[in-house]
Amino acid sequence: MEYTTLGATGLEVSRLCLGTMNFGSGWRPTYQDDWTVDEEDSQPVIERAIEHGINFIDTANIYSTGDSERIVGNAIEEYERDELVVATKVYGQMHTGPNGQGLSRKHILDQAHASLDRLGTDYIDLYQIHRWDDQTPIEETLSALDHLVDEGLVRYVGASSMAGWQFMKALQTSDVEHYERFVSMQPEYSLVRRHEEENVVPVCADQGIGVVPWSPLYRGFLTGKYERDDEPPEGSRMAEEGVTPAEEFDDDQWAVLDAVREIADEQDVSPVQVSIAWLLHKDVVTAPIVGPKSVDQLDETVGALDIDLSDEDIERLEAPIDPVWSDDLL
Structure with a gap:
């Protein structure tokens, strides 16, 4: 396993982060997911990740509530x-009714203690706001996070999925008010979803923020398991949602997948490994969040660390898409 530091901190993390959204019952206050795996199947994946040297594990209070x-x-x-x-992360709806979600001081402090209890730990290494909260002043949110750090319950704070101006506003507020500063950002980022290159990624590069991309295989598309004219595989998230690959993905994304498959064939590796390797070649990226449901999927993904992509390979992979940002993408 390779290791790096998280942004401008001295915190050493593995180049792959184990994402755990797939683990649990899938139940949330307003709906039920059917694509998650239970504890019996989840535990071997976590154990195998640690065997591989992955020391960075990401979850959220909202995942299966x-x-x-x-x-x-x-x-x-x-x-x-x-x-x-x-x-772990905070923001999402944990119960219906008042104060059930958001980034108020009450919700953050209540949920931090609840997360500590569920995780069975005395502290959280990285506590992240899952989304921007338009209903709560950023000063209130940052003050609550700062309090958790002062109490020793949280070591670092991070953020996820917001407009670049919002993130910069939060960083500036921290600097001016002397609150704990965000050290990381979780954006959606993959070969077929590169819009963040025109939004928050440049902010992170400028401000020394660690980038921890989520959905690096974009809903499983970059695994190569989907074919344009076929029905989605049984048991896939797309099958559960009742949509077809032709409906879900556009022509540019299929062109990217063609390039991924070609390079994978040339190097005798898998599309998964090529797609993750592309992110690992980005200087701004700390560790892609990978979300395997099985040990075999995890083992395959770890192989991305050994893949070298040339400048020509990267150009071929990026050529079909010209990144564009819109607030509608949040």
Whole structure:
């Protein structure tokens, strides 16, 4: 496993981050997901990740309404806590009714303690706001996060999925008011979803922020498991949602997948490995979040660390798409 530091901090993290959105019951207050895996199938994936040297594990309170955090907590109980970097997030709806979601001081503090209980740990290494909250002043949010750091319950704070101007506003507010500063950003970022290159990625590069991309395979598209004219594989998220590959993906995205498959064939590797390797070649990227449901999927993904892409390869992969940003993408 390769390691790097998270943004401008001294925190050492693996070049791959284990994402755990797939783990748990799938239940949330307003709907039920059917594509998650239970604890029995989740635990071997977490154990295998740690065997590979992955020390960076990401979850969120909203994932299966806390069930993912509980599964992670049970799985890491036997390991040395100081060897792991555990990240979770706050914002999403945890219950219906007042104060059930958002970034108010009350919700953040209540949910931080709830996450600590579910994770079975005394502190969270990286506590992230999952989305921007238009209903709460950013000063209130940052003050609450700062309090958690002062209390020793949180070591670093991060953010996810917002407009570049919002992120810069938060960073500036932290600097002016002397609140704990965000050290990381989780944007959606993949070969077929590069809009963040025109939004928050340049902010991160300028401000020394670690970039931890989510959905690096874009809903499984870059695994190569979908064909334009076929029905989605049984058990896939797309099959559960009742849409077809032709409806879901546009011509430019299919052109990118063609290039991914060609390079994978040339190097005798998989499309998964090429797609993850592309992100690893980006200087601004700290660690893509990978979300395997099985040990085999995880083992395949780890192979991306050994792939070298030439400048010509990268140009071929990027040629079909000209990144454009819109607030509608959030």
